[in-house]
Each structure stands twice: as C-alpha cells, then as structure tokens.
Amino acid sequence: MLAEGTTPPPEGCIDTQVLDHVLLIGINRPAKRNGWTPRMFRELAEAYTRLDDDPALRVGVLHAMGDHFTAGLDLPAFTEFMQRGEKVVPKGMVEPHDFGLDGYRRRTKPMVVAVKGICFTVGIELMLGADIVVAADNCRFSQMEVQRGIMATGGATLRMAERAGLGNAMLHLLTADEFGSAEALRLNFVQRVMPAGQELDEALRIAQQIAAQAPLAVVATRLNVLKAVEEGPAAAVAEFIETQKRLARSEDAAEGVRAFVERRPARFSGR
Template identity: 75%
Template sequence: MTPSNPPSPAEGRITTEAQGYVLRIGIDRPAKRNGFTPAMLRALAEAYTRLDDDPALRVGVLHAHGDHFTAGLDLPSFAPLMQRGEYAVPHGLVDPLNLGDAGWRRRTKPMVVAVKGITYTLGIELMLAADIVVAADNGRFSQLEVQRGIMATGGATLRMAERAGLGNALLHLLTGDGFDSAEALRLNFVQRVVPTGSELDEALRIAERIAQQAPLAVIATRLNALKSVEQGPLAAMAEFDTVQQRLANSEDAKEGVASFVAKRAAVFVGR
C-alpha cells in the first residue's frame, strides 16, 4: 500500500492507496462535504496521472471519505481562476474530466467510481467522465450551475445528453433540480445502485474483475468504445484490424490461447 503525499487539511486532500493492480483514489474533505479546492483538483489529476503511468496499476477506483461524494466546487476558491479563464490542473497531467483539451492528457486505464450521498456539479461530471459508476441508494444529485450564474463546463452538457437524451439532460441542466439514485440509474448516469455502505465494496469488486483481464486488451476496448461515442462508429471500425493485429501478437494473446487450451485461468502480464 502506497499512501499519497496530500496537501494541507484546510485545502482538503486526495488520498491514494495501491491494492494489487487497483489504485484507490479518495476525496477527503468531509467537513466541507468534500467540496473541491483548486489544490484538490490538481491532486486528483496527479493521482489519475499516477494510475496511467504506473505499469503495476491497471484500474482506478474513485471514492469519497465521509458521508458524501462531493458537493462540487468550492466556488469562492475557484472564482478567481474562472474569472481569469484558468484551469487548476497544469498542462501535462491527465485531466480527470477527460475532455481532450489541448495540453492535457486523456486517461487510458479504466476508472470505476463509487458515489454516495450528495453528488453535485463537479461530482456528476467526474462520474460521467469515468467508465463505470456504482451509486449508493441514498444518492442526491444536482447539476445546479444555473443557480449560481455559471454553466457546467466539465462535461455535463455533453455527457448528460449523450447518456439520457437531450430532453432529459435539459430537464436537469436548466432547472438545477435534485434527483435521486433511481433517477440517475434511469438516465444511465450510473450503472448500478446498491445499499448505502456497500458502494465502495461493489466498485472494488468490479475493478478487481477488470484487473484480471488482459491489460492491453482492456485499454484498447475502452478507447475504441470511447472513440465510437465521440467520433462515430465508422471511426471506431476503421481501427479494428490494426488494433487486433497488434493485440494478437502480444504475450497476453498467446497466454489467452494457452490458458484456453489448458482450461485454466489466464495470467496476464500486460505485454
């Protein structure tokens, strides 16, 4: 287990803990309902970058300490950055919002998220930017930027419409209303709803299952599905042959065949 070196408690912190192939990433400012400061967002980007850069890690799990996932941005601390048009994450790091803006890296490895209690604004955008979301049944969600005189610019306007359809997205984006975990599941914002208190265990179970698969194939599959959503099916199909040829010549593909013949569990090495 490798804990992170977090910023000061007053600013909040992001904890990290490696458990085998899985990196647990924790939002830790419960006294402020895990409201994000600029230092926390930068630390989150650093944790995502660690996940992508460490060959010993295969899957990330984003979760929260305390009773709530996050109330979103701590607006007083972010207002000066917004007014200057600046982002708290420096160029060169993996952007936790995965928007593909020039200067920031996009995550390649899978991210599973466990949400609970309050999940507002940035919290929704972080979970929609991830890959699989497990929600506690006490979830309370709101994309309420319009109530603060600003717009959601972390991906909500894009991904809520993509997941739920334009009308459903605008219903929540334009009213800033609150909705529960059942509604989040109906809108495809989360993939599973579980009893409160079991959401992290379920997210870790899913992550461990992903980590048992061939790492190169997992990354290629994730990126191809993402390309299909963002660029269309034809763009995703165009890379089928080249990607499959590269994967078929990997050590893991040979292990996949050998384990199939021997009727045993495969042991993948990521090469």
C-alpha cells in the first residue's frame, strides 16, 4: 500500500488495505482518470488472488482514487496485447472479470464495488463481474468499444443482456452512448445509488455486513447463485443436499445454533 499522500507511478498501481475481514482494493491513477495499464491489471489480479487465498479475508471492496472510477483502457498500452491475442494477467491467478477463462481461477469470495464519476468500458465490466455495486449519483457510464473499432471482451456482451435483457444490452453496446446512475439502476447494473461521496462508505457497510456472516455459507451461497445463472436451476438444485450436509457439519454451523439458542450475535471462524 502506498503511504498517504504518495504519488502513484505514471503507469498507476493498485492500492490495498485490510479493514478487519475486508480487503479494500483501490484503483490508483487519478491523474489519468484511472485509465488502465497492464501493470494495474496484473496488480488487480494479485489483489483478487490474495482475497481468495487469505482465510482471514472474507469480502473485497473495489473502489477508485480521485474523482472518477475509470476512463477505461489506456488503449496504446494494450494494442499489441490485443493484436497478439495475449492477456496481461498471468495464468494461474484469479481473473478479475470472472467469466471462467481457461488457465485462470475464478473468484469464490464476494466483491462489492463503489463507482463514481466516469465509469467507462472496463469499469462497467469489472463492476458487472463483481457481486454488488454501489454507484454515486454522478456516474457517467459508457461501453464505447465499438467507437474505437474493437469489441467489449471483459464480460459486457454476456452480462448486460443477462441483467437488462437483449434490447437494453444492444442499445448501449451498439450505440456507445452515455448513461447515468438512474439508468444503470433501472438496468440492474448497480444495486444502490448514493449521493456522490457516500458510495464507498455504503459499499464498506455492505461488505462488513457480509463479513459478519458465516464465511463458508457465504461462499457456498454465492457459488450456487452463479451456477444457477450460468448452468441453469437444475445444476444448482443438484448441489443442495451435499452442500448443506458439508455446511451443517462445520464449526460455524454449530456456532450459529449456539448463538440462536443463547440469543447473541454469532462469532464465526470460517471453519
């Protein structure tokens, strides 16, 4: 983590901070409206991988330094990677877009995102690849890849239609238009809109509330929801009995029963 007041390198960086069981992940290149560079993507994958691998961490919160979430990719820095068909994130790590690329891990723990100001292209795709999004009321969204002669390949073509329906997805993907927080809420791209300046506090509040629940049950619930969306209800239902049996035998399940009987908040260990 950079010391407070330290200027990030010209190519930007990802700043991390641990708050109890929450990993705060900050996009840090405000001088360029947090335009993404290869270094930033590698460090983001490292942060997502750290979240999944550290048993003390239960939830991630992705946010941005400065006034804007991101203006999108710093295209000149990515052109050669695109032309060669290469990813900037090393294989074996958690891929932040979370759509199951070969050679990459998928995130298991929840991710909450706080967006503000400009949120273009990859910013939309990262928030759609997360679980819960809190938007400031001053957001400006645009999936403008077609305006640059390329295609959105970070998940927008999958998740916009999944969240908002085919027509709404086509409207925004094919016109590269700009829309605000109210439209993003209507389309289910974000779950909550807050006055600008309050979005990160609300995202943290939600993350901390999730972190207070039983970690094994949170992960199992999240993965079952994703299975239902991606593979259909029958695939999700098929896991119910074995998953519940595993969870019911955990220390956290025993603690949940004790807390219920004793009428007190549960103290979960993640075991």
